[in-house]
Amino acid sequence: MSDAIWGENAREAIARAESAVQMERWRDALEAYRQAGRIADTSGEGAAARADALRGAAIVRMRLGDWQEAIRDVAESRIIARRTGDDRRLALAENARGAIEFERGSWEEAARRYSAARSHAARVEDVPLLMEIENNEGALWAARGDSARAEEYFRRALRRFEELERHPCGARVLNNLGMVLAADGRFEEAEQAYERSLEECKRRADLVLATTVMINRARLALARDEPIRAHTLATTAQAFAERLDNGPLAADAACLLGAVARSERRWAEADWHLAMALAKSSHGRAPLAEAEVWFERGQLHEDQGNIDEAIEAFRQARRCYLGLGSEAEADRLEQQIAALAEHVDQVQALG
16 A cells, blocks of 8 residues: 555545546556445445445456456445345345346346346436436347337337436447437437537547447448548447557447448458457457457458358357357348358259
């Protein structure tokens, strides 16, 4: 422990941890949260501080991919909140556990945790927290392929955002809404949502979310047949992701650069970017990104006429989506695989 923090109380340690989080210094943040947990009292305000420190540590561990320790920390935070009858901290713990389960691919468990979080937050009428939970539930429904329900949650969260005269969660809601609108082909509305999200990110100096928005704007540009703009946005996002040492974001950016190269028939370049994306996302590091990379590899092989390789890549993507609980995406891929297999049979019959 350095001389600068001798005599520090739990709340001061938590403030130091939160400052480190803002600067993406994850290891420093984790150590500060752990210090706060060690020095917090076991009753009254000390118990509340310990619950907050454990929950903060869990979120940091999630960013580091340390899933089991993250679950242990947030479970202990929940126990303290339940023992002290603190509904708000119970909601925060359940919401954090839901985010952990979502990120590691346990989507059914994430849904249960978000539902519990919403119940506790409603009891204490915590409107900002309800907004965050509704945004998280919307993201879950979007990932599961139910865009209509996802949009419903995002719109409801945005109404709370307007009532609160801006809130840190607003930029994330706008980004998520943009993704749903883009997937639905409502490109102009999506662009407007992304622009508003980026404005909020700049206002709050949130570089991580700004990088995510750039990636999504690049996807939108590619969907609008603007490969040069898509490449510029994706390249900038990749540079930010690498600087932030954010593996999942770097995987997303590399996957998108692969998609841009594929759209321009630069096969070797596309394959290289996708190999980099897979290296950063596989083995549980970023389950959703891994599914998207396998899908993009399937499209690359299909465009090149390598149907057997395309089918195998789509099967890998389907397995990833099934592991995440996204049955809608898995069913869509099953139909795509069946159509390709039928095409192969027809070609062989003619030959």
